[in-house]
Amino acid sequence: MxxxxxxxxxxxxxxxxxxxxxxxxxxxxxxxxxxxxxxxxRVDSLFFGIYLGMPSKDFFDHCLQLNHRQLITQGPGGLSVQHIMKNELK
The missing domain is CATH 1.20.5 (Single alpha-helices involved in coiled-coils or other helix-helix interfaces)
Incomplete structure (x- = not known):
């Protein structure tokens, strides 16, 4: 014990x-x-002018412009951004 x-x-x-x-x-x-x-x-920048804390309307408007320039596409579910790197890593 x-x-x-x-x-x-x-x-x-x-x-x-x-x-x-x-x-x-x-x-x-x-x-x-x-x-x-x-x-x-403040270090909140991500890429292509997208930043953390970006208001939803600004995010979607900015992504629409980037999509028209064929820099990004709509990601899965429509709430994200997809960018396919082609020559960036060479």
Missing amino acids: KVSGIWMKAGWTLVIAMAILACAKEDRYQQMVARELAKGV
Whole structure:
């Protein structure tokens, strides 16, 4: 019985130590997020002028123009963009 009690205490000690370490990592993460946001630089560009957070109407209008220029086609389901690379990787 004493052996299982020792293992139980060791297990709880391990759980508490992991919880403390997990919180410490989040603090470093939050510091990095704050530091990067303070720079004021947005990196949201994807390709062909499409960017993250683009309003739906702007996205569909822009994709229609790119489709007319035959740069992209409609992707699966009609809610995505498909671009087939031909010579870009040579």
